[in-house]
Amino acid sequence: MADIKTEQLTGKIKVPKINESAATEDRANRAREEQNVLLGFPPSKPDNWQEIALNKMGELLTKYKSLKLFLDVCVKCGACTDKCHYFLGTGDPNNMPVARQELMRKVYRKHFTTAGKLFPGLSRAEELTEDVMDEWWNYYHQCSQCRRCSVFCPFGIDTAEISMAAREIMNSVGMGQKYSNEVLGKVVTVGNNLGIEKPALQNSLEFLEDDVKEETGTDVKFPLDQKNAEVLLIAPSADFFSSPHIEGLIGYGKVFHEAGVSWTMSSYASEFANFGMFIGNYDLMKKVAIRIRDAAEELNVKRIVVGECGHAWRVAYSFWNTLIGPFDFLDPEHRSPAHICEFTLDLIQRDALKIDKSYNDDLVVTFHDSCNVARGSRMGNSPGGQFEIPRELIKSVCRNFVDMDEETIREVTYCCGAGGGLLTDELMDLRVKGAMPRAQALHEVMERNGVNTMAMICAICKAQFTKVLPEYGVDMSVVASVHQLVSNAIVLGGKKGV
Amino acid sequence: MAIELNGVTYETDEDGYLIQLDLWNEEVAVALANNENIKLTDAHWEVINFLRDYYDEYNVAPMIRILTKAIGKKFGQEKGNTKYLYELYPGGPSKQACKIAGLPKPTGCV
Numbered sequence: 326m327a328d329i330k331t332e333q334l335t336g337k338i339k340v341p342k343i344n345e346s347a348a349t350e351d352r353a354n355r356a357r358e359e360q361n362v363l364l365g366f367p368p369s370k371p372d373n374w375q376e377i378a379l380n381k382m383g384e385l386l387t388k389y390k391s392l393k394l395f396l397d398v399c400v401k402c403g404a405c406t407d408k409c410h411y412f413l414g415t416g417d418p419n420n421m422p423v424a425r426q427e428l429m430r431k432v433y434r435k436h437f438t439t440a441g442k443l444f445p446g447l448s449r450a451e452e453l454t455e456d457v458m459d460e461w462w463n464y465y466h467q468c469s470q471c472r473r474c475s476v477f478c479p480f481g482i483d484t485a486e487i488s489m490a491a492r493e494i495m496n497s498v499g500m501g502q503k504y505s506n507e508v509l510g511k512v513v514t515v516g517n518n519l520g521i522e523k524p525a526l527q528n529s530l531e532f533l534e535d536d537v538k539e540e541t542g543t544d545v546k547f548p549l550d551q552k553n554a555e556v557l558l559i560a561p562s563a564d565f566f567s568s569p570h571i572e573g574l575i576g577y578g579k580v581f582h583e584a585g586v587s588w589t590m591s592s593y594a595s596e597f598a599n600f601g602m603f604i605g606n607y608d609l610m611k612k613v614a615i616r617i618r619d620a621a622e623e624l625n626v627k628r629i630v631v632g633e634c635g636h637a638w639r640v641a642y643s644f645w646n647t648l649i650g651p652f653d654f655l656d657p658e659h660r661s662p663a664h665i666c667e668f669t670l671d672l673i674q675r676d677a678l679k680i681d682k683s684y685n686d687d688l689v690v691t692f693h694d695s696c697n698v699a700r701g702s703r704m705g706n707s708p709g710g711q712f713e714i715p716r717e718l719i720k721s722v723c724r725n726f727v728d729m730d731e732e733t734i735r736e737v738t739y740c741c742g743a744g745g746g747l748l749t750d751e752l753m754d755l756r757v758k759g760a761m762p763r764a765q766a767l768h769e770v771m772e773r774n775g776v777n778t779m780a781m782i783c784a785i786c787k788a789q790f791t792k793v794l795p796e797y798g799v800d801m802s803v804v805a806s807v808h809q810l811v812s813n814a815i816v817l818g819g820k821k822g823v
Numbered sequence: 824m825a826i827e828l829n830g831v832t833y834e835t836d837e838d839g840y841l842i843q844l845d846l847w848n849e850e851v852a853v854a855l856a857n858n859e860n861i862k863l864t865d866a867h868w869e870v871i872n873f874l875r876d877y878y879d880e881y882n883v884a885p886m887i888r889i890l891t892k893a894i895g896k897k898f899g900q901e902k903g904n905t906k907y908l909y910e911l912y913p914g915g916p917s918k919q920a921c922k923i924a925g926l927p928k929p930t931g932c933v
Contacts, residue, residue: 519930519933524881533888536888568888
């Protein structure tokens with residue numbers, strides 16, 4: 326860690342000089358054989374891997390018309406070149422989105438277009454060789470699938486979708502990524518990314534009840550597997566483990582308590598995160614998500630509310646209905662899934678919670694838009710709700726709120742640097758460098774406005790920033806859950822609730 | 824990767840975690856800590872022992888808040904916080920301490 330060279334914080338995001346091969350050493354670890362097999366992938370690369378990979382690519386090109394379109398329509402205009410945080414952080418030209426796409430595009434041309442088959446030299450077409458596969462491994466595991474580049478592409482080419490397809494193809498030939506596949510293995514066997522079994526989960530939640538009671542004198546419950554509760558709350562499992570994630574979970578608990586809404590979590594579906602999306606595997610995405618539907622039916626709840634997790638919100642908002650819906654067994658009066666931010670803001674706006682903002686008076690807060698929420702979903706019932714609802718919620722519990730530079734937030738927000746399955750130690754150099762744009766924008770408001778808290782609604786962002794911001798000299802205590810701010814300001818016993 | 828101690832080889836994975844957790848002993852912990860440039864004090868051992876006891880019972884590392892509370896009880900309120908644990912284990916009280924304590928690496932968004 327100590328020898329990672331970080332850019333000095335000036336508040337400005339500069340486009341770096343090209344530094345060929347700067348990130349070739351940033352390589353994700355390969356999954357072990359048994360980790361691949363557990364997910365239904367080959368244990369390792371078979372002899373005829375090229376044939377299998379090309380068949381898989383052909384299958385994906387037919388199944389996802391968007392993928393074919395994205396590979397066809399690029400005109401090399403260059404609009405995307407300086408839009409990726411990993412390029413800005415490393416200067417490696419393969420981290421320009423167009424170059425990242427090109428790694429697959431050249432293979433596509435060679436094997437799937439007439440021009441490429443007949444005149445490979447003229448059309449920059451290339452065989453899928455070991456070397457090309459090695460480049461794929463490197464640079465498709467240096468894409469956090471944040472989709473910032475697609476906002477600037479005049480054709481809307483989505484590099485995330487190309488990187489998901491690349492990972493799906495690599496998994497089909499036993500080239501799984503350890504971090505993502507290990508996590509997925511735990512969800513499909515134990516029920517959550519961390520591998521927390523029911524007794525441990527129960528113990529953790531009971532501990533929280535005691536802890537909150539000790540701190541506040543109030544019996545806030547964190548119920549598990551309570552049949553017939555009104556709400557099933559699905560949180561990312563990091564909320565049961567890390568800080569400042571846990572503080573967010575405490576916030577959810579206080580909100581339900583004060584609102585008087587009965588709720589439960591599930592030991593069977595104890596994970597909101599869904600890494601199936603990161604590796605582009607629809608079947609696994611479904612296998613992970615269906616646990617939530619099954620738990621909702623089993624527990625006979627009326628609504629599903631979900632916690633602070635970025636990519637999972639994209640999965641829930643944009644994919645659940647086709648993946649595991651329809652949710653016709655739930656109460657049609659309420660939107661399901663509802664984000665905990667819209668749930669809480671609605672209560673506050675209806676005056677169902679008593680809030681004392683002065684508890685947050687020592688904080689000057691900014692909000693980091695998480696990429697999958699910003700660019701992969703919406704929230705509430707109006708366009709832009711995914712930007713406005715979290716901000717409105719923060720402002721309803723804090724007096725001091727400042728936005729960062731508008732070129733770094735909302736739809737054009739910068740990724741934290743470790744989304745998309747890259748939150749793993751062997752990629753620390755890349756993670757630190759990829760956080761540079763956000764660190765610069767944060768630095769600016771810290772200097773100018775005295776910001777001391779950056780709130781967010783994504784478990785990955787929280788884990789990434791607490792780890793990498795100290796490398797820039799920014800204390801990890803700036804990182805906060807949005808519901809941690811709610812938790813600070815909510816007056817227990819103050820209202821009758823709904 | 825591996826650690827050699829008194830003629831015994833202890834295999835570790837690419838992140839430096841013991842592969843066969845049941846081979847862990849205090850000497851291995853010292854060696855693992857050396858790899859991380861950490862000199863184990865009583866406070867470090869308190870964390871290690873707590874983690875191992877919890878893992879024995881629950882098959883997983885405890886949530887960070889459970890750990891900080893336990894350390895606070897033992898060494899005083901002012902040490903029952905994440906900041907103090909990071910002073911002991913700069914690589915993170917969950918990942919680095921788990922490694923030295925012979926627990927598997929915590930996975931997920933942590």
